Amino acid sequence: MLEVRPLRSGGGRTMRMIDLIIKKRDGKTLNAEEFDFVAQAAAQGTVPDYQLSAFLMACFLHPLSNKETALLTKAMAHTGPRLDFSDIDMPKVDKHSTGGVGDGVSLALAPLVACAGVAVPMMSGRGLGHTGGTLDKLESIKNFEIRIPAKLIHRQIQKLGVCMFGQTKDLAPADRKLYALRDATGTVESRPLIVASILSKKYAEGVDSLLMDVKYGSGAFMQKLPDSKKLAQMLVSTAKLLGLNCRALITYMDQPLGRAVGNANEMYQTIQILKGDKDLAPDFYEAVIETGAHMLVISGREKNLDKARKMLTGYITDGSALRKFREMIKWQGGNPTVADEPEKFLKNAKLSFEFKADKKGYVGFIDAKLTGRAGVLLGAGRDRMEDEIDFGAGIWLHKKAGDAVKKGDVIATLYASDPKRLQAGAELFGQAVKITAAKPKPYKLVHSIIK
Numbered sequence: 357m358l359e360v361r362p363l364r365s366g367g368g369r370t371m372r373m374i375d376l377i378i379k380k381r382d383g384k385t386l387n388a389e390e391f392d393f394v395a396q397a398a399a400q401g402t403v404p405d406y407q408l409s410a411f412l413m414a415c416f417l418h419p420l421s422n423k424e425t426a427l428l429t430k431a432m433a434h435t436g437p438r439l440d441f442s443d444i445d446m447p448k449v450d451k452h453s454t455g456g457v458g459d460g461v462s463l464a465l466a467p468l469v470a471c472a473g474v475a476v477p478m479m480s481g482r483g484l485g486h487t488g489g490t491l492d493k494l495e496s497i498k499n500f501e502i503r504i505p506a507k508l509i510h511r512q513i514q515k516l517g518v519c520m521f522g523q524t525k526d527l528a529p530a531d532r533k534l535y536a537l538r539d540a541t542g543t544v545e546s547r548p549l550i551v552a553s554i555l556s557k558k559y560a561e562g563v564d565s566l567l568m569d570v571k572y573g574s575g576a577f578m579q580k581l582p583d584s585k586k587l588a589q590m591l592v593s594t595a596k597l598l599g600l601n602c603r604a605l606i607t608y609m610d611q612p613l614g615r616a617v618g619n620a621n622e623m624y625q626t627i628q629i630l631k632g633d634k635d636l637a638p639d640f641y642e643a644v645i646e647t648g649a650h651m652l653v654i655s656g657r658e659k660n661l662d663k664a665r666k667m668l669t670g671y672i673t674d675g676s677a678l679r680k681f682r683e684m685i686k687w688q689g690g691n692p693t694v695a696d697e698p699e700k701f702l703k704n705a706k707l708s709f710e711f712k713a714d715k716k717g718y719v720g721f722i723d724a725k726l727t728g729r730a731g732v733l734l735g736a737g738r739d740r741m742e743d744e745i746d747f748g749a750g751i752w753l754h755k756k757a758g759d760a761v762k763k764g765d766v767i768a769t770l771y772a773s774d775p776k777r778l779q780a781g782a783e784l785f786g787q788a789v790k791i792t793a794a795k796p797k798p799y800k801l802v803h804s805i806i807k
């Protein structure tokens with residue numbers, strides 16, 4: 357329910373946006389009512405954009421404390437209804453990734469973790485720029501419905517334990533407005549504003565535990581490791597102030613995760629993993645198990661991380677995870693047979709190009725950002741929110757960093773529906789791949805854990 361907050365200050369005087377701008381401009385601390393006023397004003401359009409923009413710039417120049425960030429987060433979340441699963445007697449847990457290339461982990465993770473008897477209401481977004489989006493990947497299954505009314509999300513969580521859906525228009529509407537203004541005023545990079553933006557949507561989702569996957573590297577939102585760590589620390593401490601159980605994994609995104617980049621082929625990879633094919637994409641498999649195990653621990657479902665890992669591996673080998681995935685497809689309007697015969701339903705685009713090694717050596721490095729950009733050129737992603745996605749377009753990496761190659765070995769197959777797109781994608785992908793004489797050092801997927 358929308359909570360209507362008082363728009364009066366403590367002394368009964370009507371609150372004015374100009375006073376809040378001045379207060380922040382002078383580096384003073386704002387209280388809960390004041391943040392409520394700003395968030396409601398943003399959601400309801402009751403103050404002009406120039407005042408909200410000035411306020412955001414003041415917040416950029418005088419960063420909010422953790423407590424202020426939590427207050428702003430809560431205020432933003434309360435500008436729309438909050439999903440309520442309090443009558444469901446299970447821990448409720450979700451994860452949020454700051455986004456990357458080939459990061460289709462959520463697709464396998466949500467049904468897998470739900471097998472352990474925890475509720476997973478997983479709200480995701482669409483791809484933009486070089487990063488992919490879970491909703492687009494889900495929609496590579498024909499008729500899979502991601503626009504689900506709150507009542508039906510609740511029912512599905514109660515009966516099945518998992519539902520994967522898109523952000524509704526009324527969920528934390530203040531964020532949509534404030535994000536658009538930040539984008540236009542050079543204030544996106546403010547860490548407290550990023551934290552409030554991310555967490556307002558997660559807080560509104562009604563979970564009690566949240567795992568953050570904060571990536572670093574060329575394909576990540578935060579490219580530098582120290583910046584990712586600082587963001588993760590603030591996300592975790594703010595989430596805790598909001599009463600959520602939270603921890604963050606700092607994970608590698610200098611190179612793409614797994615073998616698939618695109619929508620139908622990331623879905624194909626997911627299904628193969630859920631079928632128990634550990635060797636197809638070992639880094640992707642590891643990401644799913646590690647993320648899932650931490651989710652089980654923070655939700656209180658399992659104390660011991662190693663037992664949690666074993667539990668999840670067991671749900672894959674005994675077929676429960678694939679069964680849960682199949683049922684989820686059915687609940688959400690898709691054809692559950694996709695889970696059994698993915699190659700029949702998840703088709704690659706009709707044109708393809710084999711990218712081959714031009715010399716003997718090792719695959720030294722495949723740049724994540726350039727690979728993601730190549731994916732967009734092929735048609736697998738979008739530069740503007742209104743652009744159409746070609747579900748069959750994308751890249752399959754036959755070789756990954758560390759693999760030995762001979763001249764002429766196929767490193768990747770690229771797919772597109774249009775010859776110009778195929779050409780553009782192939783040219784850019786060529787810049788992403790480095791063949792080296794020496795074998796590169798292996799990298800760690802999970803760099804550290806912030807609790």
Ligand code: URA
Nearest residue numbers: 535549550551553554
């Ligand atoms: N993702 C969000 O949802 N908000 C931000 O501000 C940045 C990344």
